[in-house]
Amino acid sequence: MGMKVAVMVDSNSGIMSKEGEKMGVFVVPMPVIIDGETYYEGVNLTLDSFFEYLIGGRHVTTSQPSPGDLVDKWEEVLKSGYDEIIYIPMSSGLSDSCATATMLAADFDGKVQVADNHRISVPQYGSVLDALKLAAEGKNALQIKEALEETAFDxxxxxxxxxxxxxxxxxxxxxxxxxxxxxxxxxxxxxxxxxxxxxxxxxxxxxxxxxxxxxxxxxxxxxxxxxxxxxxxxxxxxxxxxxxxxxxxxxxxxxxxxxxxxxxxxxxxxxxxxxxxxxxxxxxxxxxx
The missing domain is CATH 3.30.1180.10 (Hypothetical Protein Tm841; Chain: A;domain 3)
Structure with a gap:
């Protein structure tokens, strides 16, 4: 029996939590800070309301997922029957979230692999489909990470x-x-x-x-x-x-x-x-x- 690998991605991929459930993908919602209050994309913030805030002159900034939330999510998934996780965050060139995740993953003894995939939006979504396909073929998280990074700039x-x-x-x-x-x-x-x-x-x-x-x-x-x-x-x-x-x-x-x-x-x-x-x-x- 091969490794059971969970595929995880952030919501920059266009995949929100509900769709992720249907696909068999774990989604990390991106935080959005509006007038100092934190909202989560696809959870308690829709795109329509986001643009209303933006156009309405509210102070809107985006943030990376909090280290605590990310670690909690990884631990929860590993306890639910998965042996490993391949995590595909947004491009490291657009956010520090990939670097933060890579640092946090060092404490998981190889069970969490972070793909520096250099993608966002639909190409990032494509990488999720690739990861699901490779996991179904029996590849482990490290092998999936290497495959995604090899084609990252394509x-x-x-x-x-x-x-x-x-x-x-x-x-x-x-x-x-x-x-x-x-x-x-x-x-x-x-x-x-x-x-x-x-x-x-x-x-x-x-x-x-x-x-x-x-x-x-x-x-x-x-x-x-x-x-x-x-x-x-x-x-x-x-x-x-x-x-x-x-x-x-x-x-x-x-x-x-x-x-x-x-x-x-x-x-x-x-x-x-x-x-x-x-x-x-x-x-x-x-x-x-």
């Missing part, structure tokens, strides 16, 4: 924001640049290539923003992933849309541009949404195992 995310206001609040653009950008309807395209959220391109208007993201995904598909087996490549969409129809329209537009790919949509979590604000849209491409 992904790209491109994001366009509706307003520069929230990037300004986070200090990512200057107030002057934000004011000019909003007047001229400039939509920056940001990218996450594993580790950092950085500027990628600037376009005028949402329509051009969508076209630029689709063009960027197509370029990656033909160059970076050109030699890969298409069966192992995934294209996905995400966003901070408040209207589900808008989210579906974006997903459909991307799927129409990539025949043969089944494109999914996930809400971008609060950690990214704090910087992008509502009505942001994104698409990603990544390799699965």
């Amino acid at each position: 992904c790209s995310i491109y994001i366009s924001v509706d307003t520069l206001e929230f990037l300004k609040r986070g200090g990512r653009v200057t107030p002057a640049a934000a004011a000019i950008g909003n007047v001229l309807n400039i939509k920056p395209i940001l990218t996450i290539q594993g580790d950092v959220l950085e500027a990628f391109a600037k376009v005028r208007g949402t329509k051009k923003g969508r076209a630029k993201i689709i063009e960027s995904i197509r370029k990656d598909l033909n160059t970076r992933f050109g030699k890969e087996d298409p069966a192992n490549i995934r294209i996905a969409t995400a966003g901070t849309f408040r209207n589900p129809d808008d989210a579906e329209n974006w997903r459909q537009e991307v799927e129409d541009n990539f025949p043969g790919f089944s494109v999914i949509y996930f809400d971008l979590g609060c950690s990214v949404g704090t910087h992008t604000g509502p009505e942001a849209f994104a698409a990603g491409i990544y390799k699965s195992l």
Whole structure:
């Protein structure tokens, strides 16, 4: 009988606690601090209420899971019949939560393995599916960690924001640049290539923003992933849309541009949404195992 390995991820993956239960995945909800009070994504904070707070001028910051909560969760899972845990936190380049988890895992004698997977949102979700598949094949937590880290950088995310206001609040653009950008309807395209959220391109208007993201995904598909087996490549969409129809329209537009790919949509979590604000849209491409 092989090891029984639990797969655990944070809610930046787009997987909330209820969905995690259906998938057989343990979810660590990301804390969000609003006017000094701590809420938990997907537990007592919905994305709709999060954006209401954000737009309403409340003081909103995101935080990493508390060390105590994480250790308690690991101990609880190990006591429930699992031999090991593979934990897949958000990219170490975007948060200290991966480094904290790695340090805490040192006290668990190898029973908890933390994958520095360099992913967030839909590529992170893809890594969860990979981990479940490997666990079902009988791989142990260390083997799963090594496999996830080997393909960690085989992904790209491109994001366009509706307003520069929230990037300004986070200090990512200057107030002057934000004011000019909003007047001229400039939509920056940001990218996450594993580790950092950085500027990628600037376009005028949402329509051009969508076209630029689709063009960027197509370029990656033909160059970076050109030699890969298409069966192992995934294209996905995400966003901070408040209207589900808008989210579906974006997903459909991307799927129409990539025949043969089944494109999914996930809400971008609060950690990214704090910087992008509502009505942001994104698409990603990544390799699965």
